[in-house]
Amino acid sequence: MFSFVDAFRDSDTAKKIMRLIQKLASGDRRYRIVHVCGTHEDTITKYGVRSMLPTNVEVLMGPGCPVCTVPPNRIDYAIRLAEQGHTVTTYGDMMRVPAGLGSLQDAKARGHDVRIVYSIHDAVKMAQKTTRQVIHFAVGFETTAPTTASELAAGPPPNFSVYSAHLLIPPAMMALMEMGVTQVDGFIDPGHVSTIIGEQGYREVADKYSVPQVIAGFEPLDVLMSVAMILRQIKEGRAEIENSYRRAVKPEGAPQALKLLDQVFEPEDAPWRGIGVILRSGLKVREEYASHDAAKRFTVETEASYDMPRGCRCGDVLRAIIYPWECPLFNEACTPENPVGPCMVSHEGSCYISARYGVEDLR
Ligand code: SF4
Numbered sequence: 001m002f003s004f005v006d007a008f009r010d011s012d013t014a015k016k017i018m019r020l021i022q023k024l025a026s027g028d029r030r031y032r033i034v035h036v037c038g039t040h041e042d043t044i045t046k047y048g049v050r051s052m053l054p055t056n057v058e059v060l061m062g063p064g065c066p067v068c069t070v071p072p073n074r075i076d077y078a079i080r081l082a083e084q085g086h087t088v089t090t091y092g093d094m095m096r097v098p099a100g101l102g103s104l105q106d107a108k109a110r111g112h113d114v115r116i117v118y119s120i121h122d123a124v125k126m127a128q129k130t131t132r133q134v135i136h137f138a139v140g141f142e143t144t145a146p147t148t149a150s151e152l153a154a155g156p157p158p159n160f161s162v163y164s165a166h167l168l169i170p171p172a173m174m175a176l177m178e179m180g181v182t183q184v185d186g187f188i189d190p191g192h193v194s195t196i197i198g199e200q201g202y203r204e205v206a207d208k209y210s211v212p213q214v215i216a217g218f219e220p221l222d223v224l225m226s227v228a229m230i231l232r233q234i235k236e237g238r239a240e241i242e243n244s245y246r247r248a249v250k251p252e253g254a255p256q257a258l259k260l261l262d263q264v265f266e267p268e269d270a271p272w273r274g275i276g277v278i279l280r281s282g283l284k285v286r287e288e289y290a291s292h293d294a295a296k297r298f299t300v301e302t303e304a305s306y307d308m309p310r311g312c313r314c315g316d317v318l319r320a321i322i323y324p325w326e327c328p329l330f331n332e333a334c335t336p337e338n339p340v341g342p343c344m345v346s347h348e349g350s351c352y353i354s355a356r357y358g359v360e361d362l363r
Contacts, residue, residue: 010221014052017224022054024231031057032183033230034176034320036064036169037190038348039218045357047220059227060182062320063172063272064190066140067093067346069318071271072306074165075099078137080300081163082112087130088163089123090137092116093346096339100306104137120151120162127160135294139165142201143192145283146257149264152289163294164285167270169193170205171281175272177209182320186212186230188223191245196261198253202241210239217245264289273342274308274315312341317350324351324359331355 025031035041041061044050050059063069075094079101082088088104095105095116108114113132117123120136127134138148145166152162173187189202194215202213212233216226225244233240243249261283270282285293308314312334313327324330324343334340336355343349 013221014224017221017228018052020228021057021224021231024228024235025054025057027056029056030183031185031231031234033057033059033186033188033227034062034182034184035059035188035190035216036062036173037188037192038065038346038350038353039192040064040188040190040216040223041348041350041353043218043220043223045353045359049220049223052224053227057227057231059188059223060320060323061317061350062176063275063318064169065318065343065346065348065350066144066167067091067097068314068342068349069167069172069272069274070094070097070139070165070342071273072099073271073302074137074163075104076101076302076306077295077300078135078163079104079107079112080302081135081294081298082107082114084298084300085113086133086135086298087113087115087126088135088137089115089117089120089126091118091139093348094137094139096345097342098306098309098345100302120147124151124156124160127157131159133159133161133298135161135163135298137165138162139167141167141169141190141193142196142261145265146196146254146260149260152264152285152292153260156292158291161292161294161297162285164265164283166265166283167272168267168281168283170197170202171278172272172275173202173205174208175275175278175281176320177205177211179275179319184211184320185234186214188226188230189213189215189241191215191217191222191248194243194245194249194253196254196257198249199241199243199251201253206239206241212239213241215241215243215245215249217248272318274318309340314341314343314351317343324354327351
């Protein structure tokens with residue numbers, strides 16, 4: 001039986017889109033399209049989308065891995081909280097990411113109480129059953145932040161706090177444009193984030209940089225179609241926000257989630273690993289919720305410094321300057337079993353994804 005999913009993996013439709021892409025990209029010009037989503041990277045790599053594209057059309061992943069982009073000083077802060085005797089909870093991918101004081105997993109091995117949770121709600125339930133301070137190290141983009149906001153708005157127990165390292169995607173896209181270190185001819189906008197912020201969430205990117213954008217879903221044909229739509233915009237001299245994922249993304253996004261985010265958080269300038277500080281790209285807990293804000297409740301010294309491991313080019317991977325396999329350590333000194341840099345640690349890191357599917361060099 002032909003399923004809904006099969007419709008987005010149909011080879012005849014893929015061939016038609018490929019013919020359209022070849023027509024739109026004919027000529028000598030090189031096109032460089034950037035996406036900012038680990039799930040898009042997974043689809044692109046798993047289905048060999050890059051190998052299907054003309055050689056003058058490149059698709060690179062930018063700062064779309066929520067764990068890889070958390071800067072070392074935030075991780076050190078969470079480790080210091082655990083060293084003070086508090087319970088620190090976080091998501092599994094965060095545990096092995098290296099920082100100045102090692103990783104959260106190292107802290108756990110040293111006997112500190114660091115625990116993996118599947119949702120922030122599990123951390124709240126943990127706090128309800130103990131008198132210890134429970135601090136949730138909250139990471140993730142606009143997709144995850146509403147669940148953090150929801151728990152704070154619901155009134156958690158007094159011994160529960162959040163240490164917010166939430167980051168926002170559109171400011172990172174603007175930072176890439178601003179830095180000018182990589183050519184960006186178009187953005188494939190992330191499907192999950194877009195369900196929250198909608199088409200309107202990318203308005204500032206469009207207004208400031210006149211760059212074509214297409215919101216895309218996660219099936220191979222979604223990604224191929226988004227490439228074709230970006231090339232068509234370029235050909236027609238347009239720079240618009242188009243939505244090829246209408247089955248999930250509304251123009252206005254998810255108003256209730258956005259309202260909750262605004263109620264609990266305010267934007268702040270925030271550091272990103274491999275990129276630096278990006279204006280208004282982080283989410284800080286508002287004063288009204290200060291009694292559950294670990295950054296306000298606990299005094300922490302995070303004096304440890306961290307340099308990216310020698311040879312690791314994660315910063316260039318996160319800025320869409322190189323593909324993972326262009327790093328000299330890829331699949332040599334750095335593997336998913338023995339990761340050197342954060343992009344090989346997280347399941348949403350492009351180095352991990354390339355290694356997982358056995359990609360060496362597709363070009
Ligand atoms: Fe860093 Fe490893 Fe990726 Fe190289 S392959 S950039 S060392 S994470």
